[in-house]
Structure formats: C-alpha cells, structure tokens
Amino acid sequence: MFLDAVIQILQELFEAALLVSVLLALHQQLATAGHPGAALPTAWFWVAIAAGIVGSICYALAMPAVSEWFDYVGQEVTNAVMQLTVIASLFAYCLLLYRRRGRFAGYTLAAGVLLTVIVAFGITREGSEIILYVKGIGDSPTSVTPVLLGGGVAAGIGLSAGILLYFGLLQLPPVWGLRSTLGLLAMFAGNMASQAMLLLNQADWLPATPQVWDSSSLLPEFSIAGQLLYGLVGYEANPSVLQVLAYLTAGLLIATTPLFRSSWQSAPAREGGAVP
Amino acid sequence: MKMRLALWPLWWSFTLLTPVQAAAPELTLVIRDHLFFPATLEVPANQKVRLLVENQDPTPEEFESYQLNREKVIPGNSKTVIFIGPLPPGEYPFFGEFYPKTAQGKVVVK
Numbered sequence: 001m002f003l004d005a006v007i008q009i010l011q012e013l014f015e016a017a018l019l020v021s022v023l024l025a026l027h028q029q030l031a032t033a034g035h036p037g038a039a040l041p042t043a044w045f046w047v048a049i050a051a052g053i054v055g056s057i058c059y060a061l062a063m064p065a066v067s068e069w070f071d072y073v074g075q076e077v078t079n080a081v082m083q084l085t086v087i088a089s090l091f092a093y094c095l096l097l098y099r100r101r102g103r104f105a106g107y108t109l110a111a112g113v114l115l116t117v118i119v120a121f122g123i124t125r126e127g128s129e130i131i132l133y134v135k136g137i138g139d140s141p142t143s144v145t146p147v148l149l150g151g152g153v154a155a156g157i158g159l160s161a162g163i164l165l166y167f168g169l170l171q172l173p174p175v176w177g178l179r180s181t182l183g184l185l186a187m188f189a190g191n192m193a194s195q196a197m198l199l200l201n202q203a204d205w206l207p208a209t210p211q212v213w214d215s216s217s218l219l220p221e222f223s224i225a226g227q228l229l230y231g232l233v234g235y236e237a238n239p240s241v242l243q244v245l246a247y248l249t250a251g252l253l254i255a256t257t258p259l260f261r262s263s264w265q266s267a268p269a270r271e272g273g274a275v276p
Numbered sequence: 277m278k279m280r281l282a283l284w285p286l287w288w289s290f291t292l293l294t295p296v297q298a299a300a301p302e303l304t305l306v307i308r309d310h311l312f313f314p315a316t317l318e319v320p321a322n323q324k325v326r327l328l329v330e331n332q333d334p335t336p337e338e339f340e341s342y343q344l345n346r347e348k349v350i351p352g353n354s355k356t357v358i359f360i361g362p363l364p365p366g367e368y369p370f371f372g373e374f375y376p377k378t379a380q381g382k383v384v385v386k
Contacts, residue, residue, distance in 0.1 A: 004376060063336075064351040072328075072357035075348060129338065129349055133374055136335035136352065202346055204300070204359040208324065221342045238345060 001143050005150025006157075008133055012126035013158030014231045019122045020049070021162035022184050023115070025169040029178045030097065037107070038097045044112040048119035055120045056127025063132060073203035080196040080203075082121040087189045087250050089117045091257065094185075098259035122192075178263045184232065186254035191234025193250035194243040201242065209241035300326040300359065305381070307331040307350065310372065312381035319385045322362045330355040337379060341370035344383065361385070 024045070030038035059066070059078075066074045093114045130151075137147045169181050200206040216237035220226050229235035234247060254260060303325055306313040310333060319325050331337055331350040339348045339358060350356045363385045372379025 008373060063349065064354055067349075067351060067354060067356050072355065073359075075356070132336045132349060132351070133338075136337075136374060139335055198345060202348070202359055204324070204326075208362055216342070236345075237342065240345075 001137075002146040002150045005133075005137070005147045006154045009130055009151050009154035010157055011227065012130045013154055014161060014227070016052070016123035016126050017158045017162030018165060018184075018231050019188060020119060021166040022169070022181055022188070023118070025166050025177075026097075026181045026185065028166075028170055029174065029181055033174060033178065035097075039107065040115070041107050041112075044107065044115055047112065048116045051116045051120035052123040052127060055124035056131055059124050059128035060131035060135070063128060070203070073205070076199040076203035077205065079125050080199040082124060083192040083196040083199075086118055086121045087192055087253070089114050089121070090185060090189055091253055093118060094182075094254060094257035094259045098257065098262065175263075182254070182260045182263050186251045186260065187233045189254045190247035190251035191230075193246035194234060194236065194239060197240070197242045197246045201240070206242065211238050212241055212244050214238045300324045302326045302328055305329045307333055307337050307372065307379065309333065310335075310337070310375035310378045312370075312372070312379055315381040317381065317383045319361065319363065319383050321365045321385050324359060324361045327358045327360055328355060329358060336374065338373035339370060340373040341368060341383075343368040344370060346370070347373075 024040070027038060027040035031040075063075070066078055068074060070077055093111065096108070096111050096114065134147060134151060137143050169177050169184075171177075172180060197206060201208055214237065219229070219235070219237065221230060221235070221237045226235060226237065236243065239247075301320070301323065303317055303319065305317060305327055307329065317327075329339060329348075329350055331352060331354055334352040336349060336351045339346065339350060341347075344360050344363075346358055346360060348356060348358055360383065363383075365385050368383040368385065370381050370383065
C-alpha cells in the first residue's frame with residue numbers, strides 16, 4: 001500500500017512540479033539576462049500555486065457531477081479544454097514576457113493572471129486525482145498511515161525533481177539555459193495538445209486515427225525512464241496521427257513566439273560576438 | 277443538478293453532431309471490492325466499442341491501460357463511459373490505478 005501510494009501520488013505530482021520549476025527557471029533566466037521587466041514577484045507565484053490547489057479541491061469535489069456531463073464523457077472534455085487553455089495562455093504569456101523584456105515597468109496584472117491560469121489549469125487535473133485517491137483510500141482506517149507516509153515521500157521526491165530541474169537549467173550557460181527552458185515549455189505545450197486529442201478521442205468527440213509508431217517494447221511508458229520522458233518531453237509509446245500532429249502544432253506555436261526565436265537569434269550578441 | 281440542466285442544449289447539439297456514437301457496440305465492466313467483473317472483455321477487432329464502467333465500490337478508482345492508451349477516474353458509486361478502439365486483434369491489459377494489486381483485467385480483441 002505504501003509503495004502504491006508513493007507511485008500513484010508521485011506520478012501526478014511530477015508533471016506539476018516540472019511545469020512550475022520550468023516557469024520559475026524562465027523568469028530567473030530572463031531576469032539575469034537583463035530583462036528586469038520579466039522578473040516574477042513572489043506574490044504572483046504563490047497566487048498561482050494557491051489557485052492550483054483550490055482548483056484541484058473544487059475539481060475533485062465536482063468530479064461525480066462532471067463525470068456525468070455530455071453522456072458520461074464530461075471528464076475528458078473538461079480536461080481537454082483545460083489543457084488547450086494552458087497552451088493558449090502559455091503562448092500569450094511568451095508574447096507578453098517578450099514585450100516586457102527590456103522595460104523596467106515590472107510585472108503586470110495581465111502577466112500574473114496568465115501565470116495563474118497556466119499553473120492552476122496545469123495542475124488541477126493531477127491535483128484532483130491525488131485528492132480523490134487519498135480521500136478514497138483514507139476511508140479504510142488501516143491504509144491511512146501508509147498512504148499519508150507515501151504521500152509525504154512522493155511530495156519529497158516530486159519537489160526534489162522540480163528543484164533539481166530548476167537548478168540544472170540555471171547551471172547551464174545562460175544562452176543554452178534559456179533555450180532549454182523554452183524548448184521544454186514548447187514540449188510541455190506539445191504534450192498537453194497531444195493529451196487533449198487523446199482525451200477527445202476517448203470521449204468519441206474526435207475520430208480514431210492510425211498509430212504512428214509503437215515503441216512499447218523498446219521503452220515502455222510505465223517504466224521509470226518512460227515516466228521521466230513522459231513528464232519532460234511528453235513521450236508516448238503508441239501515439240496516434242492526431243496526437244503527433246497536435247504535439248507538433250502546439251510545440252511550433254510556442255517556438256514561433258518572438259521570445260523563443262530571440263533566444264536563438266540574440267546568442268552571438270550576449271556571448272560578446274560581433275553583431276551589426 | 278442546475279449545471280446539468282444548463283448544459284442540456286450543449287449536450288443535444290453535440291449528440292446531433294456526432295451520430296457515429298450510436299453505432300458503437302456497448303460492453304459493461306463492473307468494479308466491486310476493487311476487482312473488475314468480468315476480468316476479461318472480448319471485443320470485436322477493428323471496431324470502436326463503448327465501454328460502460330460501473331463502479332459499485334464507495335471508493336473512487338482510476339481505469340488505466342498503457343496498451344489501450346486510456347486513463348479515467350471513476351468516482352465511487354457511479355458509472356462512466358470510455359470509448360476504446362478500433363483495435364487490431366491482441367490482448368490489452370488494464371488495471372485500476374488506485375488498487376493495482378487486485379484490480380486487474382484485460383481486453384481481448386478477436
């Protein structure tokens with residue numbers, strides 16, 4: 001029971017921890033690169049986290065009702081809408097940060113609201129699943145202790161993974177650090193778009209499309225490496241055509257933002273190279 | 277309840293837009309005492325199937341299958357629908373993520 005709890009809770013926490021740490025690393029990198037207008041005030045960070053927790057609780061409470069919507073596929077539709085909202089907000093956030101990069105006016109309300117939407121909708125699904133799991137298991141008295149302990153261990157590992165990624169990204173040479181961070185964000189967007197397509201197909205709102213590849217014998221999705229890669233780059237062992245197309249579209253959407261492109265263009269200037 | 281009533285027009289418009297739904301054969305899967313009944317589901321090959329999952333336990337469960345690429349939380353004492361397929365013949369294991377020790381099953385596509 002203890003190990004089951006660790007695995008179950010860690011799986012949900014991992015994605016959320018990665019999203020938050022990559023966003024934090026992005027702000028830190030932009031601030032150190034001389035864009036004080038992009039520095040994130042701690043208050044907004046906590047607002048975003050709090051919104052994610054409140055969202056998770058509300059979604060968990062509403063789950064029985066949501067499940068019945070649209071002839072029992074309300075969960076899929078709601079999750080897909082949340083994921084597509086995160087992608088759109090991430091896109092808008094990149095545009096906004098780029099516009100503010102050279103200004104000293106500081107972080108704006110619009111940016112804070114967007115960040116809150118990204119984090120809240122980004123972690124609500126996973127958060128609500130943790131709550132439902134803990135609440136369900138907690139009903140049998142014998143499993144309360146192992147589940148709470150498991151939750152603690154999972155929180156420790158998930159948090160450590162987030163911190164490790166955050167400092168890892170900041171340890172890289174600044175130019176490559178920013179490129180990696182934005183690259184990860186683009187892949188997060190791709191993963192969310194791919195998941196949204198999968199969910200809408202599961203709901204029968206989108207048709208089934210052929211499988212593009214099957215690497216489940218090479219690298220199973222449920223293996224530790226598979227799970228790590230799923231969290232980082234959205235690895236899937238057997239994705240459909242629709243999922244791959246959605247992944248590429250959302251990834252490219254983020255990659256076309258001026259913020260992303262400037263991280264590749266302005267490199268020579270920051271490295272001290274000659275730029276006209 | 278109010279929320280559901282408000283969503284009725286939406287529901288109808290979507291039902292009308294997706295007439296394919298009616299064509300899928302339906303199978304029922306029951307969750308009781310953290311076990312799946314039946315533990316083996318036989319499904320026709322290359323055909324979409326509407327899987328009606330009834331959770332008779334008071335606790336929530338999460339239907340999960342890496343092979344089927346499906347994942348869905350089912351609250352306690354409730355039912356839900358999961359569409360699967362069309363699939364080529366083969367065996368596709370699934371499990372209950374909240375009680376993986378006991379809740380195990382598979383879809384056999386013939």
